[in-house]
Amino acid sequence: MAIEARKPETQEEARRNFRGGVKPIWCPGCGDHAVLAGLSDALAALGLETANVAVITGIGCSSRLPGYLSCYGFNAIHGRAIPIATGVKLSRPEATVIAAGGDGDGFSIGGGHLMHAVRRNLDMTYIVMDNGIYGLTKGQASPTTPMGVRTKTTTTGAYEEPIHPLQIMLAYGTTYVAQGFAGDLRYLSTLFQDAIKHPGFSFVDVVCPCPTYRGGMEQYRTLKAMQHMLTPDNHDESSWEEAQRLAREPGVMHIGVFYRERRATYGETLTHLRETALKGKPAPRVEALAEMYR
Numbered sequence: 001m002a003i004e005a006r007k008p009e010t011q012e013e014a015r016r017n018f019r020g021g022v023k024p025i026w027c028p029g030c031g032d033h034a035v036l037a038g039l040s041d042a043l044a045a046l047g048l049e050t051a052n053v054a055v056i057t058g059i060g061c062s063s064r065l066p067g068y069l070s071c072y073g074f075n076a077i078h079g080r081a082i083p084i085a086t087g088v089k090l091s092r093p094e095a096t097v098i099a100a101g102g103d104g105d106g107f108s109i110g111g112g113h114l115m116h117a118v119r120r121n122l123d124m125t126y127i128v129m130d131n132g133i134y135g136l137t138k139g140q141a142s143p144t145t146p147m148g149v150r151t152k153t154t155t156t157g158a159y160e161e162p163i164h165p166l167q168i169m170l171a172y173g174t175t176y177v178a179q180g181f182a183g184d185l186r187y188l189s190t191l192f193q194d195a196i197k198h199p200g201f202s203f204v205d206v207v208c209p210c211p212t213y214r215g216g217m218e219q220y221r222t223l224k225a226m227q228h229m230l231t232p233d234n235h236d237e238s239s240w241e242e243a244q245r246l247a248r249e250p251g252v253m254h255i256g257v258f259y260r261e262r263r264a265t266y267g268e269t270l271t272h273l274r275e276t277a278l279k280g281k282p283a284p285r286v287e288a289l290a291e292m293y294r
Contacts, residue, residue: 014044020070031182031208038188056085058105062129079110097124107143118172120266125202131210139213165205166247176202178257230256
């Protein structure tokens with residue numbers, strides 16, 4: 001069913017427009033509540049229309065997100081949010097496309113799709129609600145579960161080295177890498193706005209405590225004590241080396257933009273090549289094309 005486009009009269013009305021009529025069934029205290037609130041606030045603050053936004057998710061607790069928003073949405077099968085979102089963006093380049101899911105959905109069965117979305121530099125945003133556990137299936141270890149943590153599948157403690165999302169996305173060459181915290185809702189909205197405005201593939205890892213299977217509400221207090229805000233005054237967002245150092249720094253949870261760069265998006269590349277072909281001219285060298293958008 002098509003969504004009717006209607007411009008809201010006030011900011012508050014815009015915020016309400018993006019919130020669906022279905023009440024979330026996430027556990028009390030789940031960090032996903034903050035992502036829902038932050039994303040709906042961000043979409044409203046950007047002045048976007050519900051009819052021009054699509055949110056695509058996979059499977060898992062966090063992947064219920066589209067059902068609680070009043071815009072276009074789709075639940076893909078497990079781990080397949082990125083390819084579905086890619087198809088939406090290529091067919092509707094004018095749309096704001098957001099893919100979202102959990103750490104299991106994104107870095108286990110769906111991990112192979114990430115590098116290709118990054119190398120194409122698709123103009124879309126990918127939000128991972130990272131709680132370090134499989135919550136929907138009741139508490140198994142996930143790709144980001146820290147070593148030593150006891151879960152239903154690691155009863156004596158996780159023994160595999162966890163995946164580090166920020167390091168991986170930086171290594172892939174992602175043009176926008178950031179991290180948020182569900183315990184800081186106001187900044188989360190600001191971060192989502194910045195990521196959505198970025199021309200290219202933007203990745204936001206949101207640390208989302210799971211009060212049911214990962215340590216209870218005490219986890220929020222522990223993480224809050226580790227939080228450190230990155231700002232232009234204390235971090236150079238254009239330095240890939242510095243971003244990697246911060247992503248590896250032990251005992252600190254850095255929040256903010258780790259790295260950003262301007263590179264030709266997939267849509268810009270296709271448009272330029274199409275226009276060149278239609279004019280009967282030889283296609284430009286890849287290096288020259290990349291320089292045009294730096």
